[in-house]
Amino acid sequence: MRTLITVLLIGYSGWACADELRWGFATADGMPYVDVHEQQLRGGVIYKLGQLASQQLGYQAAFVETPNKRIDEYMQRGRIHVICNSNPQWIDKPERYQWSVPLYSEEDVLLLHRQHAPINSLQELHGKTLGTQLGYVYKSELMEAFAKQQIIRQDLRDHRAGLNLLRKQRLDAIIDMRRPLNFQLAKRVDAPLQINPWVIDRYDMHCTFSPQLPVSAERLDKTLQQLRDQGLIEQMLNDI
Known part of the structure; x- marks a missing residue:
């Protein structure tokens, strides 16, 4: 989850x-x-993570698909209580919510066709078409380049569609988190695609807590922190 959340009352x-x-x-x-x-x-x-944390707190875990544009509505109404893969920098007025400690880190990188020369700076992306996720917020310099149309943003339906476009060289590159890209490439070892060495952005991942959370934010935060400190979250990330 990495979308700009706007205020809804x-x-x-x-x-x-x-x-x-x-x-x-x-x-x-x-x-x-x-x-x-x-x-x-x-x-x-x-x-x-949801199953384990909920069990430790004495709750039944439920999972609700949450469109990026509906996150704030769902959080305010209590349709969801928690959403993870989040960062305060991606959210409008993050002080409206309580946050977990950092649970793990991620990186934004580029996926390129093997015939494409490496890209080492934002300027080298100027004039190119970059596959993105709908509603996602990226590093401020990249968002500014999108707004000025220095880089063409093309929102992708899903990972499979993006990879197919890149294989056909109908995109110049895809930007995504490193772990999902590694996962997709491991499933497609023959694909003529590779991760570009340049790291566009590094950031911590948190969970965001709804004001309608049925348990105290402090208890949930402590539970998540314990799972992190025990190495269980890292194990989840590595076991896939």
Whole structure:
């Protein structure tokens, strides 16, 4: 989840079972974070993390697909209580929410066709078409280049569609998190694609807590921190 959340003043309405802890997820994050089948979360780091943390807190985990444009609405209404793969820098007025400690880190990198020369700076992307995820917020310099149309942003339907376009060289590059790209390349060892060495951005990943959280934010944060410190989150990231 990495979308600019805007302020919505929406009253709370109850959803489902009071003993549920509802975790939002973004299908576009892809594996190893989310494994989605028929719009249901069936596996991945977010699924495992949600199940384990909920169990330790005495709640039943539930998972709700959350479109980027609906995150704030869902959080304010209590349709979801937690959403992870988040960072305060991506959110409008992050002080409106409580946050977990950093749980792991990620990097934004480029995926290139092997026939494409390496890219080492933002200026080398000028005039090129870059595959992106709909609604995602990237490093401020890159967002500015999109706004000025120095770099052409092309939102992709999903990872598979983006990889097919890049294989056909109908895109110059794709920007994504390193782990999902590594996962996709491991499934397509014969694809003429490679990760570019230049790291565009590094950042910590957190979970964001809804004001309608049924457990105290302090308890949930402590539980997540313990899972991190015990090495269990790192194990989830590496076991996929």
